[in-house]
Amino acid sequence: MSETTRDPDARHIATEARDRVRFEEEALALSDQVYRVARHLVGSREEAEDLVQETYARAFRSWRSFQPGTNLRAWLLRILTNLNIDRGRRQQRSPDMQPLEEGDYFLYNRLEAAGDGGPSDEEQVVERLSQNDVVSALSEVPHDFRDVVVLVDIGDFSYADAAQILDIPIGTVMSRLHRGRRILKKAMAEHAVGGEAA
Amino acid sequence: MTAYDPCAHCEEVMQQYMDRVLTDAERAEAETHLDECAYCRKRYRFEENLRQFVRHAIASEPMSIELKTKLAALRTPLQ
Numbered sequence: 001m002s003e004t005t006r007d008p009d010a011r012h013i014a015t016e017a018r019d020r021v022r023f024e025e026e027a028l029a030l031s032d033q034v035y036r037v038a039r040h041l042v043g044s045r046e047e048a049e050d051l052v053q054e055t056y057a058r059a060f061r062s063w064r065s066f067q068p069g070t071n072l073r074a075w076l077l078r079i080l081t082n083l084n085i086d087r088g089r090r091q092q093r094s095p096d097m098q099p100l101e102e103g104d105y106f107l108y109n110r111l112e113a114a115g116d117g118g119p120s121d122e123e124q125v126v127e128r129l130s131q132n133d134v135v136s137a138l139s140e141v142p143h144d145f146r147d148v149v150v151l152v153d154i155g156d157f158s159y160a161d162a163a164q165i166l167d168i169p170i171g172t173v174m175s176r177l178h179r180g181r182r183i184l185k186k187a188m189a190e191h192a193v194g195g196e197a198a
Numbered sequence: 199m200t201a202y203d204p205c206a207h208c209e210e211v212m213q214q215y216m217d218r219v220l221t222d223a224e225r226a227e228a229e230t231h232l233d234e235c236a237y238c239r240k241r242y243r244f245e246e247n248l249r250q251f252v253r254h255a256i257a258s259e260p261m262s263i264e265l266k267t268k269l270a271a272l273r274t275p276l277q
Contacts, residue, residue: 035261134255
């Protein structure tokens with residue numbers, strides 16, 4: 001009746017193996033980007049490496065639950081952020097209610113004021129920051145805010161992807177991003193030019 | 199009641215402008231203001247430079263070869 005001699009089960013197994021290999025290759029191709037985000041979500045290089053390894057172990061185990069055609073990078077980071085939360089790294093709630101008066105121009109104004117008083121262009125003003133100022137300042141941003149800033153500003157995720165990854169509403173992404181960027185700027189200003197303005 | 203301050207408004211929407219999430223009308227309003235206002239324009243250019251600077255400052259440490267090898271080893275062995 002059928003001209004094929006192949007067992008349908010064997011064919012199914014072969015197709016599945018091929019899909020799995022493709023999935024694993026695509027996932028591994030994203031590992032640099034996944035690591036880059038992880039590195040700034042957690043405190044140390046060791047923690048980030050552990051977290052990325054755990055993420056890939058879980059991703060490879062549950063690859064069937066990934067829907068082909070959807071955003072694999074976001075799917076991997078969803079696993080990563082869930083694992084990170086499972087590790088209980090965030091016990092303290094973020095100080096959402098703490099007042100933060102500084103506006104968006106705060107950092108520019110502080111850095112410009114710290115100059116010699118002469119006219120300065122925007123690039124010279126940025127150069128008053130060091131790489132260390134940025135790294136230290138980012139590590140001081142509370143986790144809930146840092147997650148969003150890292151995903152959107154470093155990982156280049158859209159608001160919608162960040163919402164999906166962190167399992168929070170898009171409005172929360174926007175408010176945390178707004179606040180997180182300001183906290184980061186305030187911390188950068190403190191590192192670059194010291195505490196309160198004269 | 200406080201008077202409408204276009205620079206304060208521009209400051210308020212600056213990040214959303216840079217994220218390209220404003221409506222067309224809001225975007226046009228922000229651009230008109232940036233064309234007219236040297237104070238805000240200077241700060242807008244700074245914000246653009248700052249984003250690049252932050253991105254580069256914290257992207258300088260690549261993943262180790264050891265970790266890459268470990269991840270590859272997690273793959274399901276071929277039958």
